[in-house]
Amino acid sequence: MTTSKVQIIEKIFNANDQLAANNRQLLDDKKIFAINMMASPGAGKTSLILKTIQLLAPRVRIGVIEGDTAPVTIDADKVIAAGMPAVQINTGGDCHLDAAMMRDGIAQLPLDDIDLLIVENVGNLICPAGFNLGTHSNVVIASVPEGDDKPYKYPNIYRGIDVLILNKMDLIPYIDFRQDYFSQGIRIQNPKAEIIQVSCRTGEGVQSWCDWLSAKVNQVKG
Amino acid sequence: MTTSKVQIIEKIFNANDQLAANNRQLLDDKKIFAINMMASPGAGKTSLILKTIQLLAPRVRIGVIEGDTAPVTIDADKVIAAGMPAVQINTGGDCHLDAAMMRDGIAQLPLDDIDLLIVENVGNLICPAGFNLGTHSNVVIASVPEGDDKPYKYPNIYRGIDVLILNKMDLIPYIDFRQDYFSQGIRIQNPKAEIIQVSCRTGEGVQSWCDWLSAKVNQVKG
Numbered sequence: 001m002t003t004s005k006v007q008i009i010e011k012i013f014n015a016n017d018q019l020a021a022n023n024r025q026l027l028d029d030k031k032i033f034a035i036n037m038m039a040s041p042g043a044g045k046t047s048l049i050l051k052t053i054q055l056l057a058p059r060v061r062i063g064v065i066e067g068d069t070a071p072v073t074i075d076a077d078k079v080i081a082a083g084m085p086a087v088q089i090n091t092g093g094d095c096h097l098d099a100a101m102m103r104d105g106i107a108q109l110p111l112d113d114i115d116l117l118i119v120e121n122v123g124n125l126i127c128p129a130g131f132n133l134g135t136h137s138n139v140v141i142a143s144v145p146e147g148d149d150k151p152y153k154y155p156n157i158y159r160g161i162d163v164l165i166l167n168k169m170d171l172i173p174y175i176d177f178r179q180d181y182f183s184q185g186i187r188i189q190n191p192k193a194e195i196i197q198v199s200c201r202t203g204e205g206v207q208s209w210c211d212w213l214s215a216k217v218n219q220v221k222g
Numbered sequence: 223m224t225t226s227k228v229q230i231i232e233k234i235f236n237a238n239d240q241l242a243a244n245n246r247q248l249l250d251d252k253k254i255f256a257i258n259m260m261a262s263p264g265a266g267k268t269s270l271i272l273k274t275i276q277l278l279a280p281r282v283r284i285g286v287i288e289g290d291t292a293p294v295t296i297d298a299d300k301v302i303a304a305g306m307p308a309v310q311i312n313t314g315g316d317c318h319l320d321a322a323m324m325r326d327g328i329a330q331l332p333l334d335d336i337d338l339l340i341v342e343n344v345g346n347l348i349c350p351a352g353f354n355l356g357t358h359s360n361v362v363i364a365s366v367p368e369g370d371d372k373p374y375k376y377p378n379i380y381r382g383i384d385v386l387i388l389n390k391m392d393l394i395p396y397i398d399f400r401q402d403y404f405s406q407g408i409r410i411q412n413p414k415a416e417i418i419q420v421s422c423r424t425g426e427g428v429q430s431w432c433d434w435l436s437a438k439v440n441q442v443k444g
């Protein structure tokens with residue numbers, strides 16, 4: 001029984017990784033830099049995407065895939081209102097995006113007119129970590145009110161990321177949040193991840209994040 | 223293929239429900255009122271448990287099961303420091319508790335000395351909704367900084383709950399949070415759930431929550 005179960009899981013992961021490799025190839029062919037943005041519900045994924053559009057568009061042409069568990073288009077509507085192409089993927093209750101959903105999302109976007117693809121994963125600090133989408137970088141958004149102990153309690157999500165955004169820095173005066181303890185928790189899981197402190201409300205730090213993104217987009221454009 | 227997959231899932235759910243029924247029977251035999259507390263990471267589950275202990279113990283004898291994805295005992299340690307029996311369940315990376323984990327947790331608690339069992343589920347607004355533990359009530363903690371659109375985007379978790387706690391009310395002055403829009407979203411999913419506004423930081427509203435709990439505990443004691 002146990003052996004059989006392991007084999008099945010292995011098969012699913014291999015299929016996902018195969019589709020992820022196809023996605024990556026297509027993105028590379030189109031010279032698009034793509035990120036998989038993961039976070040708890042309400043950490044500020046959509047807010048950061050909107051701020052990023054404000055700072056980078058139209059110099060950088062941005063496309064967005066919005067993952068949601070329910071058939072509501074709240075986030076995708078905001079991106080489209082900001083003038084960018086967006087596709088909503090309804091997971092039908094599932095707790096993460098996978099490479100097949102990503103493939104279907106990419107197919108609906110005008111790839112020749114996109115330099116940067118931002119994939120907003122389902123709000124979840126656990127499950128999305130297990131599914132490669134074919135993006136070039138993983139990014140996690142943490143937020144001050146979530147508390148400084150999250151890297152210790154949800155370690156897997158931080159392991160494969162290039163950037164950790166710490167959002168809602170404007171709330172620091174009202175919340176007991178030990179920045180050293182938090183950063184140390186990230187470093188234990190991932191010594192190399194860049195930590196960028198931002199406030200989507202005030203705009204603080206968003207330029208640093210956009211500088212990181214711009215450099216990556218330029219690298220891919222060559 | 224599809225039919226086979228559905229059958230397997232059905233089998234797992236039936237096994238979980240069977241174990242949940244056993245858990246419920248044991249709790250009823252011991253006259254223990256039990257709640258399944260669910261929330262996003264960092265919404266304030268552990269903080270509310272600690273405040274509840276402050277207000278209700280030793281009049282109400284409280285036991286706690288802490289669900290965590292990682293083998294860290296941060297939350298369980300806090301409960302034990304508050305003088306209450308606590309068991310930590312490490313899900314080994316899994317995104318929710320199930321009835322088998324709950325059974326193993328109950329087995330380690332001094333059931334004859336407990337009136338109220340609080341099960342702190344893994345921080346996740348999606349997956350825990352699918353797994354009955356055998357508790358008497360489901361409770362979700364939302365928090366102001368998560369945003370007012372969560373009931374629309376993560377609808378399933380609110381459907382089977384008796385109480386919705388809206389925590390971090392002390393942050394209302396610093397955050398754009400439409401209380402009417404939020405409450406309406408809860409009501410669409412669940413017209414009957416009681417909504418209790420609290421701040422674990424200031425203590426506001428925690429007494430109302432404890433009054434609800436006390437009434438339930440007294441009902442079970444008979």
